[in-house]
Amino acid sequence: MADSILTPGTPAPAFSATADDGSTVTLASLAGKNVVLYFYPKDDTPGCTTEACDFRDNLAQLTALGAIVLGVSPDSVKSHVKFKTRFELPFALLADEDHSLAEAFGAWQEKSMYGKKYMGISRSTFLIDGSGVIRQSWDGVKVHRKEKGETIRHVDEVRAALEALA
Secondary structure, three states, X not given: OOOOOOOOXXXXXXXXXXXXXXXXXXXXXXXXXXXXXEEOOOOOOHHHHHHHHHHHHOHXXXXXXXXXXXXXXXXOHHHHHHHHHHOOOOOXXXXXXXXXXXXXXXXXXXXXXXXXXXXXXXXXXXXXOOOOEEEEEEOOOOOEEEEOOEEEEHHHHHHHHHHHHO
C-alpha cells in the first residue's frame, strides 16, 4: 500500500481491472495514450455524480487532447453499469472492489466522519502520460470549489494539465 498519493514523475503502478463492460483494462494496454484516472468514493452519490458528469460533458475536449478517461471506485461492475447507464457516461468505469488499485495509487486513505475513523477512497485524479509516468496528481479533489469569488472546476484543472503536456 502506498503511504501517500503518488506524485508527478512517479511511474504509474501496473494494474489490471475489470471495466463496466466486463473487459479487462491494464496500464500496458493504454501505452502511448494519456490517461486521466480518477478515483471516486461511490456510484450514484451527489459529488461522484457531479464529477462523472463533468468528465462526460467535457470528454470531447479531453479526448481532443489525446486523453482516455477512466473512473475507478470500489463499486461492483453491476453498480457501474447502472451508474453509467443512468448518467450516459461515455467512458469506462473500473471496479476496484478489493481497493488494490486505489491502494497502489495512494487513494485508499484513512478518513473520519462524526469522529469515526475508517478507510476509504480519497477523491483523487492522476494524469498518466503515454510512457506510464504520472505527470500530475490531485488529492482530496473538490469537484467545484470557490477561490477568490470564482468557481474552479476540477475538470478544467485536468484539461489545463493535458494542454501543458501537448
